[in-house]
Amino acid sequence: GESVGLHLPTLSVQEGDNSIINCAYSNSASDYFIWYKQESGKGPQFIIDIRSNMDKRQGQRVTVLLNKTVKHLSLQIAATQPGDSAVYFCAETSTDSWGKLQFGAGTQVVVTP
Amino acid sequence: DTAVSQTPKYLVTQMGNDKSIKCEQNLGHDTMYWYKQDSKKFLKIMFSYNNKELIINETVPNRFSPKSPDKAHLNLHINSLELGDSAVYFCASSQGASGGPRELFFGEGSRLTVL
Numbered sequence: 001g002e003s004v005g006l007h008l009p010t011l012s013v014q015e016g017d018n019s020i021i022n023c024a025y026s027n028s029a030s031d032y033f034i035w036y037k038q039e040s041g042k043g044p045q046f047i048i049d050i051r052s053n054m055d056k057r058q059g060q061r062v063t064v065l066l067n068k069t070v071k072h073l074s075l076q077i078a079a080t081q082p083g084d085s086a087v088y089f090c091a092e093t094s095t096d097s098w099g100k101l102q103f104g105a106g107t108q109v110v111v112t113p
Numbered sequence: 114d115t116a117v118s119q120t121p122k123y124l125v126t127q128m129g130n131d132k133s134i135k136c137e138q139n140l141g142h143d144t145m146y147w148y149k150q151d152s153k154k155f156l157k158i159m160f161s162y163n164n165k166e167l168i169i170n171e172t173v174p175n176r177f178s179p180k181s182p183d184k185a186h187l188n189l190h191i192n193s194l195e196l197g198d199s200a201v202y203f204c205a206s207s208q209g210a211s212g213g214p215r216e217l218f219f220g221e222g223s224r225l226t227v228l
Contacts, residue, residue: 008153008154032214034216034217036219038154041221041222042221042222043117043203043205043219043220043221043222044156044203044217044219045219046216046217046218049216087154089156093214094214095214097214100158100161100169101158101217102158103155103156103157105153105154105155106154106155106156
């Protein structure tokens with residue numbers, strides 16, 4: 001499944017499938033990007049980050065892709081599990097902004113059995 | 114061990130009251146933040162302190178006053194509460210910016226409801 005995270009859309013994914021969550025960021029000066037996962041009633045949790053000198057980074061079951069030309073970020077989750085159900089946020093910041101993270105609108109991921 | 118802890122978790126109060134939310138981090142970080150999350154889940158930064166010094170102050174009504182007694186604590190006091198202040202307030206911390214920005218570690222949130 002695929003989604004653009006602008007108005008908290010919902011991405012429904014079948015358990016075991018791969019998920020792709022997209023994010024368009026706004027500031028061309030941003031050089032650090034993070035994906036966060038927020039489960040219901042909890043605070044955002046760090047998933048993976050990427051700096052602007054890279055275009056791909058892999059973690060455990062997750063991959064972040066960065067396309068600076070079109071200011072686009074995506075998060076791929078392999079073999080989606082029920083525990084992946086949450087709201088996912090992309091966030092951007094720049095080295096000279098004291099860690100002031102600007103968050104995207106979020107995408108709700110619902111994993112169905 | 115809770116890394117970033119904030120209290121209270123829930124707060125229900127009347128318009129016009131004054132309330133405080135406290136935050137503490139045991140990660141040894143030198144930068145702390147307050148974020149506000151509205152009903153549409155949008156997260157917006159309010160304030161940031163680095164070593165007790167205010168470094169980010171977004172366009173927030175001056176009814177909101179942060180206070181950092183030391184680098185492990187950042188409290189948020191809100192005067193004359195309004196209906197629009199109802200939201201979830203998240204405290205966060207990060208290591209300093211030398212070497213580039215780092216990820217933020219968030220608390221569990223404090224849900225404020227103004228009646």
